[in-house]
Amino acid sequence: MQVQSSFKEDKGKLYLVPTPIGNLEDITLRAKRILQEADYIAAEDTRTSGIMLDKIGIHNKMVAFHKFNSKQKAPELVQMMKEGTVIAEISDAGMPVISDPGYILVQECIKADIPVVPLPGPSAFATALIASGFDAQPFTYYGFLPRKASEQKPYFEAMNQAHATSIFYEAPHRLTKTLTTLASVLDDNRQIVCARELTKIHEEFIRGSIKEVLAHFEQVDPRGEFVVLISPNTDETPKVSMDELVKRVDQLVATGTSKKDAIKQVAKQNGVSKNDLYDFYHQG
Template identity: 75%
Template structure:
């Protein structure tokens, strides 16, 4: 067990997870700007992209590259700096660190080495899209970027299909049409989707409709910008059997030489009811 306190201790540095705007620079917080200015180093997914951002918000600091291709080699170097009392602010290209970027590797190493990890709240593309989607925000499942192969995507969509939660994933513009076609093959046209693009930017747009309607829209409009795709929850009501019907299922299994105990257990599990309740109902008949 580990209990972390984010108190200031000059003997060891702190890792600050600093969110950056997903488009509109006005979304930078005062605290984020201060931490980026005061940290000894800024670990960035892409130093060129982040360098432009820091320049625009008036932050001039020493940057270190930290991306998925060098994360395993760079993490020990950053841990060494943190142990020496240096503070590091970790940022991604846009939005929240760790989400769809390698920040979790550095966080794990900090936890192993008892180095405080301090998260700052801020912009997130999938959360921004979710609250404007019109879908129920509770619960939801975020999948990040899907596999590129259609066969592998189908597995994800098969998992999403029965979910009574809003499903969210990211997709690049040049792959969007193909992905939505695969989604339609699995989901049919019974579900609604929202494709949100260029969030917080000038050309922010939400395309809402059934899978078929959105596919038809993109047949006439080329996708541009990064997309957040949201799939509505499965609202089909599952059939709920009465106790008498469940008892008949148990009797049918018992007639097949299955013990009453195992039959009750099997029927309870397949119908998602309490095994103990079904046991009581069965023996009260």
């Protein structure tokens, strides 16, 4: 067992600092102070973050930490923190670790008994969720999905059965193709929301059935990064047999998900017992 105190003064720390997802006024007083006081700011893209930091008056030393160098860079940063350096890790926008490689640095810090101090702040999927009109408890966040339709379909089939709001991110140039794949799976009566440019001047929520929203984007070019939300399945009548659930587990496993996590995910999304699905899966 490990007990972490975030207030040790005898060694360095890792601060996880959220940054605005659009509107710079969303930076918090505490976040700004930590960014000013840290010895270094670890950023996904030092150029993009440098522009943002300059606009809010932060002129601190930066170090690049992104998915291409994270495994090599993390030990170096950990060693610096062991020697007393304070590092603030930021994403390009929003929460560190969520859809960025910050978790690798967090894991290494935990192993090295370096305090990890999270700050609250902006997150695109949470911002979209509270304005979606869908029930926020429970929800499942998927991040960015695979790009191929064949690899997306198992996720969409699970979302179609889920009694929770489902959320994922999509880039504008892939949105229409992804919605077309979703429309081939999702029940016609299910509602979706596509939220774009959150907290910015052109913030927009497009709400409707999957067919209505798809028709909209066949007429209007998608612009900006999108958060896509799917309403929960409110039909209490079981639609899927255990044999079909086993197929869905295998589909997720084929995308790289572990059997344990795939069983847990499919069971949760379809309202069945995880243990029952585990037993049924392994009895074959």
